[in-house]
Amino acid sequence: MTANLRFEPIRLPPGCETLRAQVRAFLAEEIAAGTFDPHRPGYGDSQNRAFSQRIGAKGWIGMTWPKKYGGHERSFLERYVVTEEFRVANAPVRSHFVADRQSGPILLKYAPEHVKMDILPRICRGELCFVIGMSEAGSGSDLFAAKAKAKKVAGGWRLTGSKLWTSNAHIADYMLGLFRTSPPSKENRRHGLTQFLVDMKATGITVSPVIQMTGQHDFNEVVFDDAFVPDDYVMGEIDGAWKQAISELAYERSGPERFLETFYVLLELIRALGPEPDTRSAEGLGRLVAQLHTLRRMSVSVAGMLQAGHEPVVEASIVKDLGTIWEQKLPHRVRELAAFLAPDATNRTSLEEQLAFAITVAPKLTIQGGTTEILRGIIARGLGLR
């Protein structure tokens, strides 16, 4: 009479601490050189290709991939350390992060050898930015309602239609997108979609900005007007993309970026409270620390399962569900705890600036990469409820 949830207390192996020290030293140098300001999230560019290339030169992109594709054959736990240190420092990793986290692994699994040899080493060097082309105006959580089409022609496919909410499309070199190659079948409404690698420089592709409520430009609309994709850019089974989707979720959903997005406000709160907080503040802070520590231990545990070759889809979805709700509530909780701060607290301005940004960003955290509702549906399925 036990549920099958497993979160073993995985510890990062000793080598990880050397790596962590290297990453911290690198970040300290970059901060000193003015590449970014760790205390001002949301200001300046969140993408910086020259910075990504310096990260690539350190060997911290494609860390777990085979060496012959430019990777470094290191463990998921080592990649975990690098990811969390960059995130906590608010370093601008947008240029390479999607490629490193999910596009690269898809190419590794489904691309023909010569495509892998062409693209993966460039990702590892920090030279390429990827965009995910899944959502459309009429297809968000319901991925299988996608209408953008791929039509077979000699030597390849022609794409028509549009993708929406495509983060980074305006700076991306390649898209991994879902396109309809057949109508859904009667037995399976998920049938008929195929995953394509798309060169964003191809003719017939127009990218227009969709500005977010934070004032940032992240989203875009991408319109395809008969854009050509060669046959060897088909990723996996034609009409069978739905079979490929599930196992990739564990990689995307459980990382430290799923609960550290607003971490800076907690750090700033600790600074503002000083060394001897009153009981109310201490209790509030302690709870947040306990929740954060727990989320991190869950997330490390999933990284350990991935390293061991498992596909912990339910556990990963749980981490993202709890993690995104936590990071969404965090700025609101910090705001409450900061309500009675002395008016002359030294970092008050900085805290208020960060809170304003975090509270504005917060609504998207439980939407991107799988909404709360979708995640809970996946968890419910894993529990045997549907």
Place this chain on the structure above:
Amino acid sequence: MAAKSDHIVAEIAARILGDLADPQTVNRARDDRWRENLWQAFTDAGLPLAWVPEKLGGSDATLADGFAILGLAGRFALAVPLAETMGAGWLLARAGLSAPSGPMTIAPARPHDRVELSQDGTLSGTVFAVPFAENSQHIAVLVEGNKGTAIALVKTSSCQLSKGCNLAGDAANGVTFGRVKPLLMAPAPAGFDRSSLMLMGATIRSVQSAGALETLLSLSIAYANERVAFERPIAKFQAVQQNLAKLAGEVAAALAAAGSAADAIAQAGAFDDAVMLEAASAKIRCAEAAAEGSAIAHQVFGAIGFTKEHVLHRFTLRALSWRDEFGNESYWAAELGKQIAGRGADEFWRLVASR
């Protein structure tokens, strides 16, 4: 009777619990015979003194094995003082004291309670809500005097007990030490104090709670798949699915936090800042999960889950009660918050990332 290797100890515990502590059977029992049979089986297998070295009369299991036993005990919402006896044996062993046979408990069980050691070697003071005190033969006591902290073994019958029980009806007694002469006493090891005992107690309770929550989830899933309303199993309703997914999240958090704290204590040489982060976090997070998780489980079961006859309360009420022993979540949150603030913002991430 020593049972040492990892899986064997847990397997033995699982078999005994399955045979003699089935929640349904226990819930229907009209007398206490099941307690005697169960305790005898535990004793025969060396489980109550699992954390006591052989030379002190125990079966010398590892801390990790012991926590595995307690996780299982939590899954059965065990209502005999196994955790308390194991913890008491462990406490006595800190000071090199042998453990007696029979059920024991630990005092104090609340962070602000103190037992004083007088010049004449007797113990004085009143401590509250000592779990299973009236069912115990001995109490392992952490005592504080002019010369520092000591650990003592006391006969329960030499103390005054007041009536009391926790939410689930398990005994929890006030214990008054009126110049009680201990059977055994020795100084606690350097650095071991009341806070160390509370961290260990908190972790024991967290591991038990996580176990109870695991069963809550299993019971709730099974019931949702079986109970029909509006002509289909209630598991098919999205609102119910969302609730159960939330319950799974709480159970997962409790398991991860408690498992991590138990591992931290098993690996650590001392009750340092890292163990504090782990054990306090586990107690806080498991308490939050107990509150949220119990509410969801009861919601799934509806009226039948609110009856004496149903086993659900055995799990929900114990998980809720265990929040209060060895420091409740508010206490630990304030302690942890003070520690983190004292170390300062620049040290915060370093500590979290070191785990």
